[in-house]
Amino acid sequence: MTAAEKLYQLIQALPENQINEILNFAEFLHQKQLTAPQAIPPGTLTGLRGIAKQSGAAPNDDDLQAEYTDYLTQKYQ
Numbered sequence: 385m386t387a388a389e390k391l392y393q394l395i396q397a398l399p400e401n402q403i404n405e406i407l408n409f410a411e412f413l414h415q416k417q418l419t420a421p422q423a424i425p426p427g428t429l430t431g432l433r434g435i436a437k438q439s440g441a442a443p444n445d446d447d448l449q450a451e452y453t454d455y456l457t458q459k460y461q
Contacts, residue, residue: 385393395403443451 395406398406
């Protein structure tokens with residue numbers, strides 16, 4: 385007996401309100417399957433991942449603070 389046949393047999397014995405609950409759940413699962421995110425096609429921005437990486441080690445917090453301070457000083461002089 386397949387799963388569909390077993391489900392049909394079990395549903396036949398249920399009252400109408402419980403059958404409606406099962407139907408609502410099945411429709412929810414079907415809609416969820418239709419709106420599931422699809423795989424990202426090749427050639428999108430994912431191919432550019434890492435393109436903006438700086439060469440060398442990442443700056444530490446003190447370097448970033450000094451660079452930002454210099455930027456603000458130059459901007460507002």
